[in-house]
Each structure stands twice: as structure tokens, then as C-alpha cells.
Amino acid sequence: MSKVVERKPLTFLEKTYLPQIVGGLKITLQNAFRPKVTLQYPEERPPIPEGYRGVPTLVRDPNGREKCVSCQLCEFVCPPKAIRITPGEIPEESESVHVEKGPEDFEINMLRCIYCGMCQEVCPEEAIFLQDIYSVVGTTREEFVYHKQKLYELGGTLPDEHYKWDKKKAATERAAAGGHH
Amino acid sequence: MDWIDILLKVVYCVLVVVVTMTIAGYSVMAERKIASWIQGRIGPNRARIPGIADIPVLGTALVKLGIFQLPADGLKFLFKEEPVPAHVKKVYYTIAPCLALVPALVVLVVLPFGVYYIDGQAHPLVLADLDIGILFILAISSLGVYGVVLGAWAGNNKYSFFGGVRSSAQMISYELALGMSILPVFMWANGPTGGLGDLTLFNVVTSQTALWNVIWMPIPAFVYLTALFAETNRLPFDMPETETELVGGFHTEYGGFKFGLYFTGEYAHMVIGSAVFTILFFGGWQFLPTFGFLPEWVANPWASWGWIGSVVSVIFFIVKLYALMVFFIWIRWTLPRFRYDQVMTIGWKYLLPMALACIVFYAIVIGAWDTFMNVQDTPAIINQSAP
Amino acid sequence: MSDNGQTKMVPINIDGKDFEVPEGMNLVDACESVGVEVPHYCYHTHLSVSGNCRMCLVEMGTPMRDRATGEPIMDDETGKQKIGWMPKPAIACASKAAPGVHIKTQSELTKSCREGVMEFLLANHPLDCPICDQAGECRLQEFATDYGRGFSRYVEEKNVKPKRTVLGPRVTLDNERCILCSRCVRFCAEIDKNPVLGFTERGSHSTLTCYPGTQLDSNYSLNTVDICPVGALTSTDFRFKMRVWFLKPTKSICTESSAGVNTEVWSREGKLYRVTPRRNDEVNDSWMTDSGRMLYKMVESEARMQRFRIDGQVCTLGNAVLRARELIQLGPVAYVASGHLSVEEQAMLRKLVEKEPGSVTFVGHTKEGDGRLITNDRTPNVRGGLVTGLIKELPVAELDKLRRQLESGEIKTVVCYGEDLTKAGIPSELLKKANLVYLGTHRNATSDVARVLLPTLTVFEKTGTFINQQFRLQKFYQAVPGPAGLMPDVYILDALLAECAGGAPCRPTLEQIWQDLAAKVDILAEVKFNKIPETGLLLDGSAYAGLPFCEGSGWHFEPQRELAATSKF
Structure with missing residues (x-):
């Protein structure tokens, strides 16, 4: 059994719209004298909240090692297919040769990126982070394709909890020095 | 009339057009600024002209007020690339924006915007003091719809076509209410015993020395104002544009300077409309009404100041006009758009009957006033052009 | 597993469900054949069983019989023979399908076995x-x-x-x-x-x-x-x-x-x-x-040909085909091809030869094989040439006859399909004088002197079939698109054919070519392109048994006759 709600008929004044118009004008007038919320952008910058997802960047560990090993999981998981990695082998003369694999090139097309953060979530090496950069500018399409060098420049260094590869290297050295195999 | 007179007229014309267009331009800025205030924003505050903006306190204040946004916008419209879409009717597409602006400017000719005195006799500051003033205004300003309809049709686009159809229907509907609502004003201005049968706007202003029409004719004033909103395509009656449903309405296909012309035309219409409203209902350049008991000079305190008095009267007229413009803007950022059927209902079912009722009512009142009060003189002061 | 094509099926029971599998089949394979996965690392179908990874541990049991009488012991509750489960799990890879074998691949014991094996494997991984x-x-x-x-x-x-x-x-x-x-x-x-x-x-x-x-x-x-x-x-x-x-x-x-x-x-x-x-x-x-x-x-490769050319100048396919037709009709023409062509291309080439007759020779590529998966014949599809009727004789390594014909002016035009004639005994000076139409994927000494170049696609860029040494018809598919502007060989041959016949190219699908082939060639009469199984279709090659094929024995292949003594590697 549906309940019928009586709709109150409009009074004459309401039918003229005028009281409502006056009420509306009052509200807008009050608003005009309230403090402004505008942020004077280039001079003032918004505070970046915790967990903000800005431009994806590649990071180094505190020892300066480039963390990405080009496992291509981010490339796989990226919904808009913005990431493109050219895998490569780390040369013998490099200090991180024990990591064996690193990206020859790492491209993120910022015109495609949707800042979903899935690359950060999937990264097994904690090498890609969406940090606090939100301003992406350029005048050509090519400029929006960020390459490895730029991504590392933007990413900088972040603290590392594991030092997985350093531990591995130390273990190898111990083994070579006659320790446990 | 020798060549000096002609030259003077030309100078006056240029002056009037320049001033009006500047006012129209700065209404755009006022629109942006007021809109931003109402929405809790700051609005344009960055455009700067190097020399002026560098003046210590004043320059900064002007920049913050966004004063220099207007030349920036104007220059932008002027220098923007002006693509002409392939599918438009090129001739009509080009002349339509001009047709929208020209009527607004033509109306300026008969608008009195101040007063000057020769031998204590008041004369209107006006380019051409036509005795059919208001008829000329109604006739010319209603031509503005052609600019809109022609532009809409030339755009050769469904959206602009819809905008054009709506605008023609709306403008014709409200034209009636607009014309009817001002009849009481002229009945009063001419008075039964004056017998001048004169429609100059100067008479209307002088007839309000005792009492501004808006005070005792609120309903015609309201009808006129509402119809004015509709005639100038302002919110809540911006049916021709309706950017949320028709992209840009009649000017969908326009860009660059042509769009700029439409834009300026809309504000010029607003300026003219406000000026006419000020003259008809707000006592024109008069300072205050006398209410019948205050001394006569309250209406024109600057009557004896010579040419300075004339300038002050013009400034006071512009102040009133601008207050009305601000009201236009304030309304725009307060009210939502009416539905199209509501627009038609309001125009035909409410405003027009109201205007008609007012004609009858004020005819009776003015007739009764004349008969029973035995008024010797009409409030109107005899016009120069009268024989 | 199979004996004269006859496979004896035996009933086994996996996780409580009865299945029929070939007798003697490895239990890992048997489970896989019925869709049950038994995880394994060390077992491989084609290798011996070593049983060292222990990943395929399953619970196993056989129907019980009375030791004394050999009578089946029946379970009173179910009315079936009782299963004697082994007390410990067994590796499936070391067991063969035998009648009545019961295994459990999902039991708690099996699962914990796998967990244990995985833990040990991952400990140091x-x-x-x-x-x-x-x-x-x-x-x-x-x-x-x-x-x-x-x-x-x-x-x-x-x-x-x-x-x-x-x-x-x-x-x-x-x-x-x-x-x-x-x-x-x-x-x-x-x-x-x-x-x-x-x-x-x-x-x-x-x-x-x-x-x-x-x-x-x-x-x-x-x-x-x-x-x-x-x-x-x-x-x-x-x-x-x-x-x-x-x-x-x-x-x-x-x-x-x-x-x-x-x-x-x-x-x-x-x-x-x-x-x-x-x-x-x-x-x-x-x-x-x-x-x-x-x-x-x-x-x-750098040497890949990318553009149609006439006398070295880039041109459109239409112009190249037009010029090729002019050269062919200038004639007399000889065709040189090889077993590198797919069956479809050979069929299309045969149509062209029927329209513009000329001798057809295959260049042979023989080199000693390894007796396993590399045969002496280093082309994949010589038998296709025979089956489609393009050639009647086996390929030759040296084109002496053609060289003599060119020298004497008996042959004016040569259509060469993917072969380097300079390596087959025809000097490039001689080729320069002749009108050479070259179809192929890569540049070589012959393509350099060709009047008309028609670049074609590699085996990775087109779909087709080959017939191998066993007369097994096998399909290959397009893996990648070819260079921009190129098209499958059959389309080019079709364009050439249409130009010669004066019609419009019809761009035949492989199905259409196969319909045509089935009508023309007896042993392909029943073959439909879409129905060729992925493991190949064995054709009856007995008609060609008399030919001295050069292949020796290899994995899954024994030559029908003794190697011809004259065949050279």
C-alpha cells in the first residue's frame, strides 16, 4: 500500500517566485562578502596530502642504486598502457652488476597516465612511486613521454627498508671469502 | 546648420559611442568580478599594463581589481584566429554580428543622459531629441533579434538553429509586455491637460521630479524589468544561448572577433536597457524626488552650476545606470535558467495581462487625479520643441 | 603405448572418478589427458623417469584381492571391490596406468606432501x-x-x-x-x-x-x-x-x-x-x-627488400606487375623457384606457368643433415612442388641447362622466386643481359641485377602450408605483420596472374586456393585448409616413391629407398 504524500499547494507569494528570488539574492550577496577560497596558484601552492598520487617517478635507494630491475610488471598492470620498458642487462663494469637486469629505457607517457597508482602497488622492488608532482607541462607530445633519466631525476632518493640487493651482494662476498656457500 | 555644428555632432556621437562601449566593456569585467565574489573566488587580478600598473598603491589596486583585463580580452578577441566553418552561409554569417550590435548603438541617438540649462530653461543632453523617442527605441532595439536569428541560421548547425528559434519566439513574446508596461509612464508624463502628445524621454524625466515612477508604478516597473531581462537574453532568460543544452546556442559557430561583437552587443543592449529603465522609472539624472514637499532643487541640485552641473548630472545618470547593471549581474549569478515553457508562460500568461491591467488601472487613476484634483498644469515642463 | 595403432584402454580411478586411459601410460600423462593436473618438475614425457623432485606424490591404491585365493575382496557397504591404499604416497611419474589403479590427487596427505616439497624447494630458491x-x-x-x-x-x-x-x-x-x-x-x-x-x-x-x-x-x-x-x-x-x-x-x-x-x-x-x-x-x-x-x-635483416622496383626505381605494385608481364610476354620465359615456397604459392605459380608457359626448375639446397631434425634437404617444401604439380623432377643445385639457354639466347626472360641464381651457376653478367623478374624477401646478387623486383614476405609474416619429408601437410600462421606496403606472396602472384590473363586481381583466400588445389590434385582432393589439424595431415606420398629424395633417416623418419648414390650434399 503506497503512501500518498500530500503536496502542499504553493501560496500566492511563492507562485510569483519573488520571495525566493529575494532569498537567493540575499544568499549570493552574503557569499560575496565571505572570505575567498581562491589559491593564487603559481605563488601559493596547495598542501600535498599524505598518499597523494602525483606523477609516477623512479627512485634510487639511499646508496644511489637505481632500484628498477625492469620486471615489466608495471607495464603489464598499467590500465592505459602508459608505461613502456626496454629491458636490458646491467653491464659487467657496473657496481650493481649483481642485480643483472635493469631498464635500458623506461618510458611513461604522461598523456596516457591516469595516476591510478597501480604501478606503485605492483612494483616488487619498490622502485616506482607516485610522488607529489602534479604539474605536467610541455609543448609537444614527445615532451610528455618521460624517459628513464627524467623519471630518476624526478624521483630522487627514498628510504629503503630492505636493502635486498645489498644483502645479496654481501652474502655473495661472504661466500666467496669462504663462508657458507 | 554649418559645418561646425556637423563637426560637433560627430564629436558628440563618437564621444557617446566610446563612453557607452567602455561602459559595456567594463560591465563584462564587472560581470566576471562580481561572479567570482559571489562564488567565493577572487576573479581576474593579473592582467597589467606596465606603465600604469607600476604606480605604487593605485597600480596594484587596479591590477587586483582586474581593470586591465578588459584591454587584454579585447586584444585577444581582436588577434585571435578567426576560422569560418566550411558549412556556414558566409555572407549572413559575417553580417549577423554587426546586425546584433548596430541597433544597440543606434538607440543611443535618442537617449537623454543629462541636462543643461540655458537661461534657467532645462534642455536634455541628447544627440537627437526626437519627439517619438520611446517609439524609436522600441522599434530599433527590437531589430536586435535579427542579429541573433540570422547568426543562428547562418551557423547552419542544429544547436545554433534551436537557439535562433528560441530567441525569436522569446523576444517577440516579451516585446509586447515591454511595450505595454511603459504606457502608464507616458500617460503620466503627458498628463491629460498637457495635451502635448509627446513621447520624448526628456519629458518623462521631468515628469518624475515629484515622484519617481518606480515608487508609484512598481508593477509596470517590474514587468518592464523582467521583459528587459528577456530582451537582453540575460539569465534567467538566456534561452538563445543555454550553453548547458545548446553548446553556445545561436553563436555556436562563432569565434574570435565576431563572437566578440555578439558579446559586446549583448552588454550594449544591457547598457541601453538599463539607461531606458533609469529614465523611465528612476528619474533619469535627477538626484532625489521632491515628494511634493521638498524644495525643488533636491531634484537637480546642480542646476545652477553651469557646464559642471551638466557633467555631474551625466555622472549621476551613469551611477544609477551602473547600479542597475550590477543588479543584472547579481541576478544572473543567483537564479537558474527558466525552462522554455516557463519562459513562455511567464511572458504570455502573467506579464502581458499584468501590463494590460496596469494600463487600465493607471488610466483610471490618472484620469481621476486630473478630474478630481483639478490639476492645472501637468507635471511635464513644456518642451523646447513644442510650438 | 600404441601397438599397431591399437591402444588398449584400461579403467583407472582419479579422485573418485572413473576414467579410461591407454594402458601403460605414465600416470602423470594419464591424469593430464583427462584434465587432472599432477604437478611435476623432473618428469618429462619425452625423457626417462628419474623421480627426484617428489612433487608428483599422490596417494595410490589398487583393488584388493585375497592373497590366498586371488578372489577380489568386496566392500560390503558399496558393493565394490575394496581398495588397498598404500600406506605412504607414491610418485605418479614412476607409475604406469594399469587396470583398476586408484589415485588421490586432492587428498590432505597429497596436499601436505606438495606443501612440504614446495617448502624445501623454495628454502634456497x-x-x-x-x-x-x-x-x-x-x-x-x-x-x-x-x-x-x-x-x-x-x-x-x-x-x-x-x-x-x-x-x-x-x-x-x-x-x-x-x-x-x-x-x-x-x-x-x-x-x-x-x-x-x-x-x-x-x-x-x-x-x-x-x-x-x-x-x-x-x-x-x-x-x-x-x-x-x-x-x-x-x-x-x-x-x-x-x-x-x-x-x-x-x-x-x-x-x-x-x-x-x-x-x-x-x-x-x-x-x-x-x-x-x-x-x-x-x-x-x-x-x-x-x-x-x-x-x-x-x-x-638489413637486406630485407621493402619496395617494389623497376630497374632500381621505386614504383607501385601495379606498375611493377605491368612491367613484369611485359617482360614475361617478351619471352621465352623460364621459371626458377624452390622448396622455400609454401604450397599455396606453388599452386599460384603453377597457374601462372599454365598461363605463360615456360620451364620450371627448383634450385636444390642440400647439405648433410644431422640425422635428427636437420635433413639433407634444407628447404621445407620440395614435396609441395611435386604435389602441386609445379615440378616433375627433384631440384638441382646447378642450373646448367638454364645457363646454356641464356647463353644461346633461347631464354630471354627469367622469373626467379627467392633464389640466388649466381650461386646456382649463372653468372650475374648473363643475368644482366636477360630480363629478370625477381620475387623474394631479401636482397642478393641476383636481385641486384633484376629488372623488376617484387618483395615478398617471410614465413613469419604470412599463413600457409608446407609438406615435409614424411609428406605431412603442416600449417604455419602469420605471427607479425610484414613491412608496410607489402602483401602476401599469393596476392602478388595473383596480381601478376590477373595482369597476364587480363582480368582484375581477385586476392584469393587460402581457402579458395585450397578448393582449387583439391579439385586439381588427387591426393589433396579431401583436404580443406581449415580442417588441416595442427599436428599436420599425413598425405599419401606413394606416387612419388620412385623419386630419389635426398633425405636420410632422422627422428621419426626413415627414407623409403636407399639414398641415391648420385645425390650430392
Whole structure:
């Protein structure tokens, strides 16, 4: 059994719209004298909240090692297919040769990126982070394709909890020095 | 009339057009600024002209007020690339924006915007003091719809076509209410015993020395104002544009300077409309009404100041006009758009009957006033052009 | 498993369900054939059973019989024969399907066995998945997620073993990842007959290595990479090139020789990354040659022809075909082709020859094979030429007859399809004088002097069929698009044919070509292109038994007759 709600008929004044118009004008007038919320952008910058997802960047560990090993999981998981990695082998003369694999090139097309953060979530090496950069500018399409060098420049260094590869290297050295195999 | 007179007229014309267009331009800025205030924003505050903006306190204040946004916008419209879409009717597409602006400017000719005195006799500051003033205004300003309809049709686009159809229907509907609502004003201005049968706007202003029409004719004033909103395509009656449903309405296909012309035309219409409203209902350049008991000079305190008095009267007229413009803007950022059927209902079912009722009512009142009060003189002061 | 094509089916019971499987089949394979997965590392269908990984442990039992009388012992509750379950789990790979065998692959015991095995295997396995090429096709990864515990109790330091050990020119070993399944060791010993691999040290120190003084350099060494269940053995060529989950496999046929090895071509976005063998128990089991895997590199070769040309000038297909027709009709014409063409192309070429008659010769490419998957005939489809009727005689290595005809002016125009005539005994000065129309994929000394160049596609860029030494008709598919502007060979032949016949090109589909072929060729009468099975269709080649084919015996092939004494390698 549906309940019928009586709709109150409009009074004459309401039918003229005028009281409502006056009420509306009052509200807008009050608003005009309230403090402004505008942020004077280039001079003032918004505070970046915790967990903000800005431009994806590649990071180094505190020892300066480039963390990405080009496992291509981010490339796989990226919904808009913005990431493109050219895998490569780390040369013998490099200090991180024990990591064996690193990206020859790492491209993120910022015109495609949707800042979903899935690359950060999937990264097994904690090498890609969406940090606090939100301003992406350029005048050509090519400029929006960020390459490895730029991504590392933007990413900088972040603290590392594991030092997985350093531990591995130390273990190898111990083994070579006659320790446990 | 020798060549000096002609030259003077030309100078006056240029002056009037320049001033009006500047006012129209700065209404755009006022629109942006007021809109931003109402929405809790700051609005344009960055455009700067190097020399002026560098003046210590004043320059900064002007920049913050966004004063220099207007030349920036104007220059932008002027220098923007002006693509002409392939599918438009090129001739009509080009002349339509001009047709929208020209009527607004033509109306300026008969608008009195101040007063000057020769031998204590008041004369209107006006380019051409036509005795059919208001008829000329109604006739010319209603031509503005052609600019809109022609532009809409030339755009050769469904959206602009819809905008054009709506605008023609709306403008014709409200034209009636607009014309009817001002009849009481002229009945009063001419008075039964004056017998001048004169429609100059100067008479209307002088007839309000005792009492501004808006005070005792609120309903015609309201009808006129509402119809004015509709005639100038302002919110809540911006049916021709309706950017949320028709992209840009009649000017969908326009860009660059042509769009700029439409834009300026809309504000010029607003300026003219406000000026006419000020003259008809707000006592024109008069300072205050006398209410019948205050001394006569309250209406024109600057009557004896010579040419300075004339300038002050013009400034006071512009102040009133601008207050009305601000009201236009304030309304725009307060009210939502009416539905199209509501627009038609309001125009035909409410405003027009109201205007008609007012004609009858004020005819009776003015007739009764004349008969029973035995008024010797009409409030109107005899016009120069009268024989 | 099979005896004269007759397979005896026996009933077995897996997880309480009854199935019929061939008698004597390995239980791992038997389970797989009915859709039940028994995880395993060391077992491989084509290798001997070593049973060292213990991953395929299952509970097993047989119907009970009275020891004294041999009478079945019946279960009163179910009315069926009682099952005598073994007290301990058994490895499925070391058991064969026998009547009445019962196994449980999902029982608690089986599951805990697998968890235990996984835990031991993972104890010392490095967390290399992000840099490991096997990730994505790694049995350890798959089984760890399917059957593993899901967490590690191992807190001690993991073993460290040498990484990046070079075992051979094409194989790199990561010792840490090795789970000691010994598949590679068995492959080298049993299949390759080149036992260079073995384990040294003991316990968790065990290491895969080559015998001193040897290296894993056989032409079959990359098969060890394929069968390695983890990422221990990696292909040096494919190493760190691309993650396998991006690669799209396409079924193909190796063109190295007339063995017709079934392959899978792995590509991503139009780029080829690797070639792996595709199991076909009638042709190549699970194996292929290292040299065959490198053939994909020809796709991106510098010498690839990309444009239609007339006298060296770039032109459109239409103009090139027009000029080719003019040259052919200038005649007399001779056609030179080879067993590198697919059956469809040979059929189209035959139509062209019927329209513009001329002699057809195949250039032979023979070289001594290895008696396994490389035959003496180094073209994949000589038999296609015979079956389609394009040639009646076997290919010859030296085109002496054509050379004489050219010298005497008897032949004015030569249509050469993918062959380098200068290597077949015709000097390029002679070719320069003749009107040469060249169709092919790569530049060579012959294409350089051709009047008309019609670039064609490689086997990776088109779809078609080959007929191998067994007269097995096998399909290959397009893996990557060809260079922009080029089109399948059959379209070019069709355009040429249409130009000669004065009609419009009809761009026949492969189905249409096969309909045509089925009508013309008796032994193909029943063949429909779409119905050719992926493992190939064996044709009746008895009509050609008299021809002196050059193939010797190899895996799954015995020549019908003694090798012709005159055949040269």
C-alpha cells in the first residue's frame, strides 16, 4: 500500500517566485562578502596530502642504486598502457652488476597516465612511486613521454627498508671469502 | 546648420559611442568580478599594463581589481584566429554580428543622459531629441533579434538553429509586455491637460521630479524589468544561448572577433536597457524626488552650476545606470535558467495581462487625479520643441 | 603405448572418478589427458623417469584381492571391490596406468606432501622473480601459488651459488635457481647423446655443471632451456629481452629443413622475440635445433627488400606487375623457384606457368643433415612442388641447362622466386643481359641485377602450408605483420596472374586456393585448409616413391629407398 504524500499547494507569494528570488539574492550577496577560497596558484601552492598520487617517478635507494630491475610488471598492470620498458642487462663494469637486469629505457607517457597508482602497488622492488608532482607541462607530445633519466631525476632518493640487493651482494662476498656457500 | 555644428555632432556621437562601449566593456569585467565574489573566488587580478600598473598603491589596486583585463580580452578577441566553418552561409554569417550590435548603438541617438540649462530653461543632453523617442527605441532595439536569428541560421548547425528559434519566439513574446508596461509612464508624463502628445524621454524625466515612477508604478516597473531581462537574453532568460543544452546556442559557430561583437552587443543592449529603465522609472539624472514637499532643487541640485552641473548630472545618470547593471549581474549569478515553457508562460500568461491591467488601472487613476484634483498644469515642463 | 595403432584402454580411478586411459601410460600423462593436473618438475614425457623432485606424490591404491585365493575382496557397504591404499604416497611419474589403479590427487596427505616439497624447494630458491626470464612460465611460480604454503618459515640465510655461468655459446646458467630436477642432464644424455651436463657437490651445495673440458655447445642445447622448469637455464639470445607474458605465441613451421619441425613463434607488437618447439610426437617430439631458432632474425635483416622496383626505381605494385608481364610476354620465359615456397604459392605459380608457359626448375639446397631434425634437404617444401604439380623432377643445385639457354639466347626472360641464381651457376653478367623478374624477401646478387623486383614476405609474416619429408601437410600462421606496403606472396602472384590473363586481381583466400588445389590434385582432393589439424595431415606420398629424395633417416623418419648414390650434399 503506497503512501500518498500530500503536496502542499504553493501560496500566492511563492507562485510569483519573488520571495525566493529575494532569498537567493540575499544568499549570493552574503557569499560575496565571505572570505575567498581562491589559491593564487603559481605563488601559493596547495598542501600535498599524505598518499597523494602525483606523477609516477623512479627512485634510487639511499646508496644511489637505481632500484628498477625492469620486471615489466608495471607495464603489464598499467590500465592505459602508459608505461613502456626496454629491458636490458646491467653491464659487467657496473657496481650493481649483481642485480643483472635493469631498464635500458623506461618510458611513461604522461598523456596516457591516469595516476591510478597501480604501478606503485605492483612494483616488487619498490622502485616506482607516485610522488607529489602534479604539474605536467610541455609543448609537444614527445615532451610528455618521460624517459628513464627524467623519471630518476624526478624521483630522487627514498628510504629503503630492505636493502635486498645489498644483502645479496654481501652474502655473495661472504661466500666467496669462504663462508657458507 | 554649418559645418561646425556637423563637426560637433560627430564629436558628440563618437564621444557617446566610446563612453557607452567602455561602459559595456567594463560591465563584462564587472560581470566576471562580481561572479567570482559571489562564488567565493577572487576573479581576474593579473592582467597589467606596465606603465600604469607600476604606480605604487593605485597600480596594484587596479591590477587586483582586474581593470586591465578588459584591454587584454579585447586584444585577444581582436588577434585571435578567426576560422569560418566550411558549412556556414558566409555572407549572413559575417553580417549577423554587426546586425546584433548596430541597433544597440543606434538607440543611443535618442537617449537623454543629462541636462543643461540655458537661461534657467532645462534642455536634455541628447544627440537627437526626437519627439517619438520611446517609439524609436522600441522599434530599433527590437531589430536586435535579427542579429541573433540570422547568426543562428547562418551557423547552419542544429544547436545554433534551436537557439535562433528560441530567441525569436522569446523576444517577440516579451516585446509586447515591454511595450505595454511603459504606457502608464507616458500617460503620466503627458498628463491629460498637457495635451502635448509627446513621447520624448526628456519629458518623462521631468515628469518624475515629484515622484519617481518606480515608487508609484512598481508593477509596470517590474514587468518592464523582467521583459528587459528577456530582451537582453540575460539569465534567467538566456534561452538563445543555454550553453548547458545548446553548446553556445545561436553563436555556436562563432569565434574570435565576431563572437566578440555578439558579446559586446549583448552588454550594449544591457547598457541601453538599463539607461531606458533609469529614465523611465528612476528619474533619469535627477538626484532625489521632491515628494511634493521638498524644495525643488533636491531634484537637480546642480542646476545652477553651469557646464559642471551638466557633467555631474551625466555622472549621476551613469551611477544609477551602473547600479542597475550590477543588479543584472547579481541576478544572473543567483537564479537558474527558466525552462522554455516557463519562459513562455511567464511572458504570455502573467506579464502581458499584468501590463494590460496596469494600463487600465493607471488610466483610471490618472484620469481621476486630473478630474478630481483639478490639476492645472501637468507635471511635464513644456518642451523646447513644442510650438 | 600404441601397438599397431591399437591402444588398449584400461579403467583407472582419479579422485573418485572413473576414467579410461591407454594402458601403460605414465600416470602423470594419464591424469593430464583427462584434465587432472599432477604437478611435476623432473618428469618429462619425452625423457626417462628419474623421480627426484617428489612433487608428483599422490596417494595410490589398487583393488584388493585375497592373497590366498586371488578372489577380489568386496566392500560390503558399496558393493565394490575394496581398495588397498598404500600406506605412504607414491610418485605418479614412476607409475604406469594399469587396470583398476586408484589415485588421490586432492587428498590432505597429497596436499601436505606438495606443501612440504614446495617448502624445501623454495628454502634456497632466490627471490629473483622480478629479474628472472622464466617468470610467467615458471613451474615453481605456478606450483608455489597453486600448491605452496603461501608463507615461508625459513629464517636462515639462503644459499649463495654462482649466477651468470656460461654453460655454452647459447645457454647461461643461474645456479641458485636450479632445483636439481635433472631434466637437462637427462636430455643431454638420452636425446642429444652428448652427455656434457652433470651435478657436482652434495646436498644443498649441489651444482649443475659441464664436465671439465666440455661445454654445452650442441645444436640442441637450447632445448634444455625449454625443459628447465625454473629459470636456471636461460637462452643467452632471449635473456632479458622481454617478459613472456607480453609475448603472443603463433604456431609455425621451422623452415630450416624438410623435417618440418613444429614451432611456436613468440612476438609482441609486430616484433619477434624467440622461437620455441611445439610438441608434435610424429615429427619432432618436443625438440628443435638451435640453428632453427635463430631464423627469426631474418625478419629484421638489413637486406630485407621493402619496395617494389623497376630497374632500381621505386614504383607501385601495379606498375611493377605491368612491367613484369611485359617482360614475361617478351619471352621465352623460364621459371626458377624452390622448396622455400609454401604450397599455396606453388599452386599460384603453377597457374601462372599454365598461363605463360615456360620451364620450371627448383634450385636444390642440400647439405648433410644431422640425422635428427636437420635433413639433407634444407628447404621445407620440395614435396609441395611435386604435389602441386609445379615440378616433375627433384631440384638441382646447378642450373646448367638454364645457363646454356641464356647463353644461346633461347631464354630471354627469367622469373626467379627467392633464389640466388649466381650461386646456382649463372653468372650475374648473363643475368644482366636477360630480363629478370625477381620475387623474394631479401636482397642478393641476383636481385641486384633484376629488372623488376617484387618483395615478398617471410614465413613469419604470412599463413600457409608446407609438406615435409614424411609428406605431412603442416600449417604455419602469420605471427607479425610484414613491412608496410607489402602483401602476401599469393596476392602478388595473383596480381601478376590477373595482369597476364587480363582480368582484375581477385586476392584469393587460402581457402579458395585450397578448393582449387583439391579439385586439381588427387591426393589433396579431401583436404580443406581449415580442417588441416595442427599436428599436420599425413598425405599419401606413394606416387612419388620412385623419386630419389635426398633425405636420410632422422627422428621419426626413415627414407623409403636407399639414398641415391648420385645425390650430392
